[in-house]
Amino acid sequence: MCRWLAYSGEALTPSTLVLETQHSLVAQSLNSPLGKETVNGDGFGLGWYPERDVPGSAPALFRSIEPAWYDENLREIAQSIESPLFFAHVRAAAGPPIQQTNCHPFRHENWMFMHNGALRQFDLMRRDMLLEVDPALFSSIRGTTDSEALFYLALTYGLKVDPIAAMARAIREVERIGAALSVPNPVQGTFAVSNGMTIWAFRYSTAHASRTLFHSEDMETLQATYPDLDRLRIFDAGARVIVSEPLSDLPGAFIEVPESTVSVLDRDGYRQEAFLRAA
Amino acid sequence: MCRWLAYSGEALTPSTLVLETQHSLVAQSLNSPLGKETVNGDGFGLGWYPERDVPGSAPALFRSIEPAWYDENLREIAQSIESPLFFAHVRAAAGPPIQQTNCHPFRHENWMFMHNGALRQFDLMRRDMLLEVDPALFSSIRGTTDSEALFYLALTYGLKVDPIAAMARAIREVERIGAALSVPNPVQGTFAVSNGMTIWAFRYSTAHASRTLFHSEDMETLQATYPDLDRLRIFDAGARVIVSEPLSDLPGAFIEVPESTVSVLDRDGYRQEAFLRAA
Amino acid sequence: MCRWLAYSGEALTPSTLVLETQHSLVAQSLNSPLGKETVNGDGFGLGWYPERDVPGSAPALFRSIEPAWYDENLREIAQSIESPLFFAHVRAAAGPPIQQTNCHPFRHENWMFMHNGALRQFDLMRRDMLLEVDPALFSSIRGTTDSEALFYLALTYGLKVDPIAAMARAIREVERIGAALSVPNPVQGTFAVSNGMTIWAFRYSTAHASRTLFHSEDMETLQATYPDLDRLRIFDAGARVIVSEPLSDLPGAFIEVPESTVSVLDRDGYRQEAFLRAA
Amino acid sequence: MCRWLAYSGEALTPSTLVLETQHSLVAQSLNSPLGKETVNGDGFGLGWYPERDVPGSAPALFRSIEPAWYDENLREIAQSIESPLFFAHVRAAAGPPIQQTNCHPFRHENWMFMHNGALRQFDLMRRDMLLEVDPALFSSIRGTTDSEALFYLALTYGLKVDPIAAMARAIREVERIGAALSVPNPVQGTFAVSNGMTIWAFRYSTAHASRTLFHSEDMETLQATYPDLDRLRIFDAGARVIVSEPLSDLPGAFIEVPESTVSVLDRDGYRQEAFLRAA
Secondary structure (H helix, E strand, O other), X not given: OEEEEEEEEEEEOOHXXXXXXXXXXXXXXXXXXXXXXXXXXXXXXXXXXXXXXXXXXXXXXXXXXXXXXXXXXXXXXXXXXXXXXXXXXXXOOOOOOOOHHHOOOEEEOOEEEEEEEXXXXXXXXXXXXXXXXXXXXXXXXXXXXXXXXXXXXXHHOOOXXXXXXXHHHHHHHHHHHXXXXXXXXXXXXXXXXXXXXXXXXXXXXXXXXXXXXXXXXXXXXXXXXXXOOHHHOOOOOOOEEEEOOXXXXXXXXXXXXXXXEEEEEEXXXXXXXXXXXXX | OEEEEEEEEEEEOOHHHHOOOOOXXXXXXXXXXXXXXXXXXXXXXXXXXXXXXXXXXXXXXXXXXXXXXXXXXXXXXXXXXXXXXXXXEEEOOOOOOOOHHHOOOEEEOOEEEEEEEEEOOHHHHHHHHHHHOOHHHHOOOOOOOHHHHHHHHHHHOOOOOOHXXXXXXXXXXXXXXXXXXXXXXXXXXXXXXXXXXXXXXXXXXXXXOOOOOEEEOOHHHHHHHXXXXXXXXXXXXXXXXXXXXXXXXXXXXXEEOOOOEEEEEEOOEEEEEEOOOOO | OEEEEEEEEXXXXXXXXXXXXXXXXHHHHHOOOOOOOOOOOOOEEEEEEOOOOOOOOOOEEEEEOOOOOOOHHHHHHHHHOOEEEEEEEEEOOOOOOOOHHHOOOEEEOOEEEEEEEEEOOHHHHHHHHHHHOOHHHHOOOOXXXXXXXXXXXXXXXXXXXXXXXHHHHHHHHHHHHHHHOOOOOOEEEEEEEEOOOOEEEEEEEOOXXXXXXEEEOOHHHHHHHOOOOHHHOOOOOOOEEEEOXXXXXXXXXXXXXXXXXXXXXXXXXXXXXXXXXXX | OEEEEEEEEXXXXXXXXXXXXXXXXXXXXXXXXXXXOOOOOOOEEEEEEOOOOOOOOOOEEEEXXXXXXXXXXXXXXXXXXXXXXXXXXXXXXXXXOOOXXXXXXXXXXOEEEEEEEEEOOHHHXXXXXXXXXXXXXXXXXXXXXXXXXXXXXXXXXXXXXXXXXXXXXXXXXXXXXXXXXXXXXXXEEEEEEEOXXXXXXXXXXXXXXXXXXXXXXXXHHHHHHOOOOHHHOOOOOOOEEEEOOOOOOOOOOEEEOOOOXXXXXXXXXXXXXXXXXXX
């Protein structure tokens, strides 16, 4: 179990959200009110696009197995760079070893992926999942997590062409593999994907009882509601985050994303639709 | 703030206490019921004498900045060695950097030292403390913690000759330095020292409100009380621990050490006496 | 490319060979005269059996990604333990990430494995090799090296029953996979395997131009040749090492193992035979 | 002994010099032709000013104890940022522990400092040097190197007001302390200092046999000499580096800085003058 956030808006210094908010991601690494695990100290990652809407431009990654709360380099980097679209993640390992190649986000060319939750009995399902990955992609898998394996399944199924359909197919494939191996409710999680232009965030679990997911309120609405709140002024009108739990207790600032939903966030704003709901 | 344990008895595999008890030290690193901080994830250390009662024989150290809960080498080492007298420590850093040289226990020749608590405003007092250290010892200080500085003050004042008197003088010196710099209640903590034959453990704070300290009940008594408890049988009659908090909820197993007390544990068993109590 | 040593004899403190000889393994990590790479600074590992000839008894592992030359814990551990049969390895990474799960030796139950050399274009061959691994063993693979994949192939082919036949079949399988993928001369290396009773060391490459391998001279012979050499006296009559390059320049101390040979070392001493030589 | 480079010019991606040149700093970390030690694998650091000539603006630091040649984050960061004035350093530790707080460059407010070389018998001189540091600065010293101690001596003596005079006085003080303790030739090295506007680089040793130091030729001259050399075109007319050894074998590209010299590099270009030469 982990905590993550995805930001889209004008270029922003990640430390604003990662270090400085009331329940910043680094604060959540030590104490997560809504998390399944209280402590998320098994490494972290920051992935950022230098500019947005540059087709094919790859994000940069800074990942480490040190707990986020004491990593001095994380503080330096998060205060030094600016990015219009970034992912940040703190990990609570569910089994796979704690090593840099198992830290989120994962990257393939210009695509990034991160996950909160777990594929149940992944040890059992892993071989079948890897066999299903496109052989041409196989050698790009560098770590040993369930999350990265799911990412490569989705890439195999056309993530770059139709992210929502590819994620749906990848999840269904894991559920099929799980069923064949008698794994109950194999998929659990919230997932974020981006190509540097759009963020897709999925809340889904086989048991329809997924980890929490929230998106922030429209910034102009929020600024109008709290005209005296200085800390909101640093955000532009289009700034928006999707997060595994709220970054502050400010009433109205964070809205829960429903179960079995995909959120889509880009220059045109935020929208959401049903994802893998039974007909 | 930190958590620690000190063991004396027949040669024992440290994992028994460090990994396998109900509230083992590694369990406490993630969740410490009595600790000032819940999480003690800023490194750990294990220091052990290969044999006991060998005058001048130095302990071995295994220290790392990784959280104790996920360090695979800690599991391997703690299961592989045996020692009749060992210290184990998990750290929650109070300011000085998280680096191996700041992990407890500290070692000087055949002496080991560890600490839970903090010297208040150590940044302010540090220079005066270091100036007071014997110049011949100065270059042996490898880290930057308050704990190691206090250890070297005590060594300066004759720790090897009279540990109780030397610790008392070192603490009084810090209180003197603190008073001169208007630092309120400068000393806080529990401290453990050993020479490979005897363990001295101190519970003391200037404000007389120290971190908790416990010693285990006499093992023969405990085994008689719980004749059916298999997990007590691995301990010999003289086995004893001093710990910052109980390793189990077993009624009667752990007895609190009073404020302003020094515990002494050796081949002759456990005893305690008043330490730095006002006349 | 890497450097390694395997020791068999009376219980010995590993530091004797790992730290203290003229060309100790740690010295070779900074400067290897015979190595393909001069520097082997990409992590290290020590694996040791607490006792020998205890069927089914698993070895302990201490592995780290820090360069061996500065790891303080390696010095502490290598001086603190004793073992009658141990492996030590320093790594120069050939591609797979530098992480603890990629450090040698690898362990499966009571078996240990290490490797110097490389499977050429492993990225290309990896998927086919993993597919060939027994599905029941698949989830025990924790890292991403060619070496560990070969170990699991050999386990699949009966390493525990007939190590020489299983290693031969595993190597032939890699050569078959390589041929199918047009990889020239896919196998290169020296390999060491042990079950805690016997050490098998293989020198083999498809091109018949393998990395160097040496075994030490019979210790009684060596002690008779150099009766005044104090540093030989710490070894018992049966002490023997197999190494990727000599640990000292002492004439006669190390004898090269021929190309395409397997060395066998156990309580009955050292012997060698042809391995995978063309008929 | 270490290797370092300091860059001044238009904003440049550090990877250009740190990773991509023929003898880039990372290449030198594995194999330094002119270095006292061949391998500089004991950590590295990158310090950069986001903009130049902004009085009081502090540099960012990215420092790690991993060897520079395999640190993936170093590659990501060095390719992601841009800076008009940066320092990069690879360390070969001469005694003080390998830990992040001992990695160069060191920072105090908007000042940066790095060093190649060593203060001889620093263990002996350390206490006297630290006593001489301004008590108000003392608690800002976070590591335990000779280099950082010298930096704080220079800060004590007015580095911010007159860097050349302060460095001269700090070096003379170390020579005085060394003489009192019978340390022969205590100072050895090349030193770089910056405030974000100017770089001062010193080549000096008590024995007048200092580590090498070079500055690059004027870029317009170089581009005129090699009009067909594409890789020079990425540099602006004012781009200049000062380095412990040349980054390429290009004839004429690097000019040695004489013994007992200070180099000054800023918007007005490069100049040098005698430093601590006997009258």
